[in-house]
Amino acid sequence: MDQEDKILVIDDSQAIRYMMAEVFRSLSHQIIEAENGQVGLQRLEGPDKICLIFLDVHMPVMDGLTFLEKLQDERYKWAHSIPVIMLTTEDKKECIITAKKRGAKGWLIKPTKHETIIKVYQKFVLKV
Secondary structure (H helix, E strand, C coil): CCCCCEEEEECCCHHHHHHHHHHHHCCCCCEEEECCHHHHHHHHCCCCCEEEEEECCCCCCCCHHHHHHHHCCHHHHHHCCCCEEEEECCCCHHHHHHHHHCCCCEEEECCCCHHHHHHHHHHHHHCC
């Protein structure tokens, strides 16, 4: 992992994106924001190297489960190794199972403590 690597936060809540930016700013790490899955895919295709994705389930335009489905496409093969962590208010078992089948590596329920987010970062990015 390189400090140039960025964390992609895909959530329609500006407050959540702001909170995530504050958490990672405290770690001297930048985030890239996207307000829905469609914009998230566009950010993935951009010039920045992404090392971790936090993804909401319920969003307008393209929801998180659709984002995960699209991410599995051959077009995004290079991104299949990027860990995706769901960060959502959704707690239905069927939704969790679907997300994991589509590649999600973890599931956090909002509101989430900053320490929990940092632990996820350490596990999936820093590998500690």
